Amino acid sequence: MKINCEIKTLIDCKRDVILKNKAPNEPDILVYDGIVNEECYAHQSKKILFLLKDGNDPNCYEDGNGYTYRDLYSAATDKNTKMYTMWRYMSMWIRIVEEKDFLLSECWNKTSGFSVESMRRYLSHIATVNIKKSAGKGTNDKTYVPAMKRAVECYYDLIKAEISLIKPDLVICGDTFDYIKDKYNVKVSQLPNGKRFFVFENCIYLEYWHPSARFGYEKHYRLFKETYSALCARTNIE
Numbered sequence: 001m002k003i004n005c006e007i008k009t010l011i012d013c014k015r016d017v018i019l020k021n022k023a024p025n026e027p028d029i030l031v032y033d034g035i036v037n038e039e040c041y042a043h044q045s046k047k048i049l050f051l052l053k054d055g056n057d058p059n060c061y062e063d064g065n066g067y068t069y070r071d072l073y074s075a076a077t078d079k080n081t082k083m084y085t086m087w088r089y090m091s092m093w094i095r096i097v098e099e100k101d102f103l104l105s106e107c108w109n110k111t112s113g114f115s116v117e118s119m120r121r122y123l124s125h126i127a128t129v130n131i132k133k134s135a136g137k138g139t140n141d142k143t144y145v146p147a148m149k150r151a152v153e154c155y156y157d158l159i160k161a162e163i164s165l166i167k168p169d170l171v172i173c174g175d176t177f178d179y180i181k182d183k184y185n186v187k188v189s190q191l192p193n194g195k196r197f198f199v200f201e202n203c204i205y206l207e208y209w210h211p212s213a214r215f216g217y218e219k220h221y222r223l224f225k226e227t228y229s230a231l232c233a234r235t236n237i238e
Contacts, residue, residue, distance in 0.1 A: 003165050004034040010161055011133055021154050022134035023147055029135040031055035033162055037124040044125050046097055046237070049168035050090060051159075051176045053148060053210070054132035086211035088114045091122040093172065093211075093224045098125070104221040114217065127166045129159060131176055152179050163203070170204050170237060177207035191230040193223075204237055 011018070011032055019028055031054065035041045088108075095102045095118070107118040132151040152159075159180070163171065173180070177196060181188055184205075186198045196207040208227065209215075215223070231237060 002038055004032075004038060006165055007034045007162050008032050010158055014133065014155070014158055017154060018133045021150060022132075023143060027135050031130050031133055031135055033127075033129040033133075035127040035166060040124045041127060044098070046170060047127075047166075047168045048094055048097060048125065049127045049129060049163065049166055049171045050174055050211075051163075051171050051180070051205075052128060052130050052174045053176060054130050054151075055135050085214070087123060088119050088217075089211045089213075089220045090126075091119040092217070092221055093208075093228075094122040094125055096221070096225050096228055097170065098122075104217065108217045127168060129162050129166070131155065131159065131179060133158070148176075148179055152183065156180075156183050164201075168203055170206060172206050172208050174208060175210035177205070181205070189234065191227060191234065193227060193230065195227050195230075197231060197235070199235070204231065204235055206231060 011030060015030060018030060022028070041047060092104070092107060095107065108114045131148060133155055181196075181198060184198060184200050186200055188196050188198045190196050198205050206227070208224070213220075
């Protein structure tokens with residue numbers, strides 16, 4: 001069975017629990033995690049997983065069906081496709097991990113913008129797991145943090161099982177590090193820029209900003225490159 005099929009089975013088995021625990025204002029929609037392109041992922045020398053909060057693509061609410069970010073990533077064909085800026089940042093971080101001497105100018109400049117072709121190609125190399133398994137609303141109101149904490153309590157075993165199936169070398173925690181670190185009961189280390197990490201079952205979990213943080217391409221490039229270089233100096237990830 002393909003890994004994504006196994007993950008879908010795990011999530012479907014929790015369907016009733018997931019829908020029972022979603023916020024009242026959220027749709028009855030499951031978000032399926034997994035690998036964007038299993039063939040591409042299998043050939044990566046450094047396997048990357050993004051641990052994010054929840055899926056909130058508004059287009060999926062109309063038909064009431066479950067959806068996956070990996071489907072949305074794969075659908076990026078041209079500049080007219082609705083692609084969130086965060087996915088462009090993510091593809092840039094992936095390239096920094098994969099190509100040590102990668103220059104920002106190779107995927108973005110102020111004149112031509114960001115290369116959608118580059119974005120689609122690098123997003124095909126990764127996997128994503130969301131802490132919440134129901135579709136969210138992309139909001140950070142006063143109910144959001146309790147909802148995330150409740151999701152960790154409800155789905156920790158499921159999240160751990162998904163990650164075990166995907167077998168990443170590096171988990172980039174997009175503003176999710178504090179939600180999960182205490183569950184692993186391991187030593188947490190700190191990099192010179194303040195970002196933290198821990199190692200569990202030969203996988204590195206790295207604290208980082210959520211990719212929706214609007215720092216701009218130049219700042220995102222500089223900060224992630226600095227963080228990843230420091231991580232390489234402290235671990236065997238390189």
